[in-house]
Amino acid sequence: MGKTLFDKVWEKHIVDISTHTEASFLQDKKLLYIDLHLLHEVTSPQAFEGLRLTNRKVRRADKTFATMDHNVPTKNRNNPDLDPISIKQMNYLKTNCEEFGVTLFDINSKDNGIVHVIGPELGLTLPGKTIVCGDSHTSTHGAFGALAFGIGTSEVEHVLATQCLIQSRPKTMRVNFKGGPAPGITAKDLVLALIGKLGTAGATGYVLEYAGEAIKNLSMEGRMTVCNMSIEAGARAGMIAPDEKTFEYIKDTRYAPKGEKWDEAMKWWQTLKTDDDAVFDKEIEVDVPTISPQVTWGTSPDMVIDISAKIPSPAEAKSEAEKNSIARALEYMNLEAGKTMADVKIDKVFIGSCTNSRIEDLREAAAVIKRRKKAESVKQVLIVPGSYNIKEQAEKEGLDKIFTEAGFEWREPGCSMCLAMNDDVLEPGERCASTSNRNFEGRQGKQSRTHLVSAPMAAAAAIHGHFVDIRNEI
Amino acid sequence: MKPFTKLESNICPLDIANIDTDQIIPKQFLKRIERTGFGQYLFYDWRFNADGVENTEFNMNKPEFRNAKILLASENFGCGSSREHAPWALLDYGFEVIIAPSFADIFFNNCFQNGILPIALPDEKVKELFEKVKTAPEAKIKIDLENQKIAVSDGGEISFDIDKNRKEKLLKGIDDIGFTLQFLSSIESFEKQHLF
Ligand code: SF4
Numbered sequence: 001m002g003k004t005l006f007d008k009v010w011e012k013h014i015v016d017i018s019t020h021t022e023a024s025f026l027q028d029k030k031l032l033y034i035d036l037h038l039l040h041e042v043t044s045p046q047a048f049e050g051l052r053l054t055n056r057k058v059r060r061a062d063k064t065f066a067t068m069d070h071n072v073p074t075k076n077r078n079n080p081d082l083d084p085i086s087i088k089q090m091n092y093l094k095t096n097c098e099e100f101g102v103t104l105f106d107i108n109s110k111d112n113g114i115v116h117v118i119g120p121e122l123g124l125t126l127p128g129k130t131i132v133c134g135d136s137h138t139s140t141h142g143a144f145g146a147l148a149f150g151i152g153t154s155e156v157e158h159v160l161a162t163q164c165l166i167q168s169r170p171k172t173m174r175v176n177f178k179g180g181p182a183p184g185i186t187a188k189d190l191v192l193a194l195i196g197k198l199g200t201a202g203a204t205g206y207v208l209e210y211a212g213e214a215i216k217n218l219s220m221e222g223r224m225t226v227c228n229m230s231i232e233a234g235a236r237a238g239m240i241a242p243d244e245k246t247f248e249y250i251k252d253t254r255y256a257p258k259g260e261k262w263d264e265a266m267k268w269w270q271t272l273k274t275d276d277d278a279v280f281d282k283e284i285e286v287d288v289p290t291i292s293p294q295v296t297w298g299t300s301p302d303m304v305i306d307i308s309a310k311i312p313s314p315a316e317a318k319s320e321a322e323k324n325s326i327a328r329a330l331e332y333m334n335l336e337a338g339k340t341m342a343d344v345k346i347d348k349v350f351i352g353s354c355t356n357s358r359i360e361d362l363r364e365a366a367a368v369i370k371r372r373k374k375a376e377s378v379k380q381v382l383i384v385p386g387s388y389n390i391k392e393q394a395e396k397e398g399l400d401k402i403f404t405e406a407g408f409e410w411r412e413p414g415c416s417m418c419l420a421m422n423d424d425v426l427e428p429g430e431r432c433a434s435t436s437n438r439n440f441e442g443r444q445g446k447q448s449r450t451h452l453v454s455a456p457m458a459a460a461a462a463i464h465g466h467f468v469d470i471r472n473e474i
Numbered sequence: 475m476k477p478f479t480k481l482e483s484n485i486c487p488l489d490i491a492n493i494d495t496d497q498i499i500p501k502q503f504l505k506r507i508e509r510t511g512f513g514q515y516l517f518y519d520w521r522f523n524a525d526g527v528e529n530t531e532f533n534m535n536k537p538e539f540r541n542a543k544i545l546l547a548s549e550n551f552g553c554g555s556s557r558e559h560a561p562w563a564l565l566d567y568g569f570e571v572i573i574a575p576s577f578a579d580i581f582f583n584n585c586f587q588n589g590i591l592p593i594a595l596p597d598e599k600v601k602e603l604f605e606k607v608k609t610a611p612e613a614k615i616k617i618d619l620e621n622q623k624i625a626v627s628d629g630g631e632i633s634f635d636i637d638k639n640r641k642e643k644l645l646k647g648i649d650d651i652g653f654t655l656q657f658l659s660s661i662e663s664f665e666k667q668h669l670f
Contacts, residue, residue: 016664017657017660020656020660022656022657025642027637027639033664042504042505054651056651063670085506128670134556135555136556136580150556150580151556152558152587153559154584154650155583161654162651162661166653200550200553201492201549201578204576234579265669300492328490419496419555420501421501421504421505438555442496442497442519446524447524
């Protein structure tokens with residue numbers, strides 16, 4: 001029987017421990033070797049604390065890289081007024097990296113940025129690698145044909161100390177995106193539509209492989225957007241088979257193999273696709289041509305509808321539990337069932353996060369503006385590039401001018417209002433069109449109301465002051 | 475890690491589906507660099523009103539549930555962010571067992587790493603438990619990990635499944651890292667022939 005892409009990467013990383021008697025204790029679990037471990041300031045402090053307490057070392061500092069992203073300020077970077085606890089956390093990461101010999105891209109490094117943005121950019125993320133990080137959106141790196149997933153802090157400590165993880169084999173699900181998208185439909189719409197279909201737990205226990213024409217035709221940036229949100233359907237990871245686009249993207253990046261090493265790697269990478277006769281535990285199809293621009297209306301990413309569709313009512317619910325959750329979400333979001341999202345006015349706009357802060361997203365957002373200005377009623381539009389490299393590229397292309405002339409704020413890289421751990425926070429009750437990945441209660445600030453959309457949809461909402469159908473803007 | 479063997483306590487019910495880790499421990503409290511002290515912030519936005527005063531409507535604040543060590547929730551508990559601060563906060567507050575029809579993957583795993591026992595029960599069993607708590611909020615149940623049994627106050631018994639390896643580690647309070655380091659020689663030989 002053939003193998004799936006997942007099988008090939010998984011099997012390559014199983015450490016053979018059969019000579020040890022203790023191995024039986026693992027039952028059907030495997031000791032999985034980890035090729036790349038990414039760290040950030042929020043989920044690593046207690047892992048380092050654990051190492052110190054037990055007198056352990058970082059086993060492979062050469063496979064471990066750290067950045068500061070979650071609570072870094074996106075303006076006045078070195079402002080001494082910065083929240084003292086954030087400073088403490090960042091300083092602690094610095095101390096830890098120095099002491100344990102880990103490479104750190106701190107806030108003053110020109111390679112600094114969101115962990116899931118800089119990994120691919122620097123060529124740390126490569127096809128066929130196993131990649132972990134104490135962050136659930138590690139699934140992003142699967143866009144390169146890596147097996148990448150989020151772990152908890154205890155596991156961060158475990159990987160630091162052993163370079164391995166004990167894992168049970170997940171199930172596999174292939175998602176076939178059939179047909180091509182309508183104009184104006186982005187990778188974000190594809191993945192939001194998928195989450196709407198699967199629900200937030202629909203892929204729990206699975207590694208997803210995204211396949212089909214629409215995925216093949218996506219840029220690497222688009223593929224990252226899709227893989228990024230795998231976790232929002234509950235999946236352990238998402239993967240896309242590497243192809244010429246992938247190799248093109250990583251070639252000549254800083255940490256990618258060079259010369260003979262590249263050739264050797266390529267030999268393996270070219271085998272990284274699902275065999276024709278491989279069998280998945282589950283397969284589903286998504287009909288791409290029917291996908292409209294997506295907007296979330298509720299407090300969970302699967303509470304998503306077409307821009308022209310009606311906001312659901314508790315009366316339509318199929319179960320008591322669903323009825324309650326719709327009612328609760330409508331109340332929290334202060335929305336009326338039966339209206340459309342185009343009727344909904346917004347207060348702020350956030351374009352950024354590891355989902356949509358790459359150069360392509362910024363280009364798409366800028367293209368929508370067309371010399372217009374943000375609506376008077378919109379209080380703030382934040383554009384937060386995913387990394388300094390993206391920021392620099394965008395400035396080269398003059399995108400920053402387009403944004404600032406429209407009245408948008410052009411910021412330094414970081415997670416920013418995706419989770420609002422820094423000063424970029426919504427006030428209670430404020431409504432935001434956001435390109436991030438989570439619309440949970442309070443995610444962007446206490447009592448904040450988040451609507452997840454694509455970058456062009458967010459830019460268009462900023463111009464109009466309410467959501468609009470992007471298909472009428474292009 | 476503290477071993478987990480048996481527990482007797484009443485149940486605090488939280489009948490909300492898809493409770494995410496952002497609710498369990500809101501992000502403004504993630505900035506500590508220690509592992510302890512997160513309990514005071516558990517379910518902060520639900521437990522406290524905007525003015526910082528306790529929300530008396532919230533179950534955890536009701537006198538009958540204050541000392542409950544078992545949390546009963548609805549499906550997909552612990553979804554969202556991978557933050558391990560969620561189990562730290564639950565444990566620090568005093569919850570040692572969480573019962574729900576289903577859990578999110580990463581959270582489920584994180585519980586075991588910290589000595590919390592997450593028990594996934596069939597839907598109808600969870601519903602029954604919710605009913606029981608309604609009629610007798612202070613009734614205690616007994617959880618016996620060794621025998622994988624829950625003894626309910628009215629004499630009923632519910633069995634639960636748990637992975638053997640995880641059970642052993644919980645029972646003994648074993649640290650995962652020490653366990654893995656036994657295989658160091660195998661890891662080193664793996665590295666010699668590995669591409670990256
Ligand atoms: S941008 Fe948001 S989702 Fe991505 S790593 Fe940062 S906080 Fe997490």
